[in-house]
Amino acid sequence: MEYATSKYAKNFKAIVISNMQSSFPEYAAYNNKLRSRIDPDVIALMEKYESKGDFLNPEYDALVMKHYYSHHVCRIVPFPDGVQRAMDHHNQHIYELMQGPSEFVPGGLLADWDITDKLSTIIIPSLMVGAKHDTMDPEAMKKQASLVQKGRYLHCPNGSHMCMWDDQDIYFTGIIKFIEDVESGTF
Structure with a gap:
């Protein structure tokens, strides 16, 4: 997220933020x-x-x-x-x-890291992934998807912080769909 809000954002085509909140205090x-x-x-x-x-x-x-x-x-x-x-x-x-x-x-x-106010500067397609049983608040990740300019939220209803392991079907289907949409220009 930090890199995507920096002058180097032009090096990205898209970004996947998997199970990460933009505010450490909110995570805590x-x-x-x-x-x-x-x-x-x-x-x-x-x-x-x-x-x-x-x-x-x-x-x-x-x-x-x-x-x-x-x-x-x-x-x-x-x-x-x-x-x-x-x-x-x-x-x-x-x-x-x-x-x-x-x-x-x-x-x-x-401890004080929070870039929520900078998320609106992310201009590339962004997929925010959250899971029902995550250590990170899935509602915060859903909100993050609305704060970036081109956001999408993927919810893994059976997953945890490592939903790429414990909710693989939802996780990988969503990631692949996002990549396909970015590649085809339909995002």
Whole structure:
């Protein structure tokens, strides 16, 4: 989104924004809403680790995986091999630098990032993808499609943040249709 609002936007023919909000503070608020749906006893256990900054504790990780990731990141349990390999090799240092120490303790360099007011400057065909069970608010992504100049929204009703895995038929059919429409000039 940042690149598409810059002077380099002319290098794009179109853009797909898959499961990403244009406002980190709004994402954090939505994420808190999702967290509030977790059993209070589980939240109390998670807070025990969070208060100590013990975000890498395997017990904390297991709680987050069971009560959050398996519902909102990827709903295929166990994770498909490609998802699991990516999770096993993510760079925690970069994650914390950008996002904060946990999904539930947002911060880092993105803490105040919000380009919602700049979306109207995106002039290329733009597909915003959201999913019912996403970590990002699907309504925000639907709104983003109306804020860009040539927007379309794709909703994945069975998907999560990784709807390219857990709602593949809807996701890829929508992506392919968007690409075909852009290529044919009918978008």
